[in-house]
């Protein structure tokens with residue numbers, strides 16, 4: 001809990017005592033509040049904001065004249081919590097720091113007021129942006145960050161911390177705690193199953209959340225027993241749903257086992273796994289949109305993408321690696337990515353219905369070709385709806401489960417008293433059609449409002 005308190009002393013949301021006489025900073029009149037948790041709307045509401053906190057939500061009929069620095073009549077427009085993208089990356093080395101920073105306003109442009117950074121190699125910069133965003137000297141979403149990833153003796157990504165024994169695990173977790181990292185992100189470039197379990201065990205002892213990739217030599221339910229809180233992407237839950245998992249592990253195939261896992265997916269076993277994961281309060285970030293984007297990389301022409309212009313030249317160069325690999329896979333006739341994408345779509349509804357917490361995350365950032373900040377989270381939510389979730393369920397994976405992962409549902413997830421004033425104002429109801437999420441009229445981040453002109457100016 002130590003970590004959470006420090007986040008909020010930074011956000012100053014705990015200092016939200018306001019007297020009736022005091023003028024509010026921002027008031028919305030005639031708002032239609034979208035209750036994502038209940039899946040309903042409440043019309044004719046007045047919402048008052050002081051500093052970065054919602055301090056009053058009341059029916060217009062019960063509210064006399066209010067005094068506020070800024071009053072906006074929403075004329076029935078819809079107001080909901082700002083979106084969370086629960087898997088993003090800032091990375092690419094010192095030469096790309098400025099280009100990474102320049103992507104921050106794109107999140108706001110698309111209504112994303114919080115991101116969960118899943119690790120990279122420019123942590124000091126990410127931490128300074130985080131502080132500047134809170135101080136409102138930089139426009140961007142609030143950042144929860146893992147800091148550097150933990151990997152084995154030969155890390156897949158630059159900037160990762162190498163851990164191969166318990167002393168290094170302790171040092172690594174000390175360093176994550178020292179920078180007030182919000183969780184521990186593990187990566188499987190060369191992490192052994194034993195070290196992976198040991199990280200989880202020690203992080204659990206310290207009260208740190210753990211998620212990330214899992215070595216394909218490890219077993220998901222064993223890791224959950226050690227205290228694992230979540231996984232990113234679908235490979236690892238897929239492995240748990242194949243009766244061949246143990247025999248494939250012995251062959252030491254790494255991701256080479258994925259196509260067999262897809263072929264041997266067992267629905268009954270899967271339902272048992274989902275029930276167990278739900279019981280253990282487990283989180284899965286499916287990242288469907290990037291899965292689909294990468295599976296089509298060999299054929300798709302992205303040169304006309306409207307958001308490509310906002311990606312720096314250095315970031316665009318990082319796209320080439322995945323493009324080359326997709327073309328090589330196509331030439332060799334390897335279609336495992338598209339087979340995987342098709343199966344993972346079928347896994348979403350049964351997981352959701354079993355009670356597994358899903359997290360909407362885009363995996364946007366350098367190296368992840370044409371997965372643009374902001375737009376890609378909308379793509380993820382649309383992809384979740386396409387698998388069979390209704391719009392309310394899809395929204396829950398962003399604005400409700402995002403904070404829940406960090407135990408912060410007290411401060412986020414609804415337009416009610418005492419919550420952080422991160423808000424999205426829409427022309428149309430997102431509960432009836434997920435496409436309505438793009439009808440953005442206004443975005444409020446930590447109490448600061450941005451109208452359409454201001455959002456456009458941020459991108460200049």
Ligand SMILES: [Zn+2]
Pocket residue numbers: 087088089118363
């Ligand atoms: Zn990622």
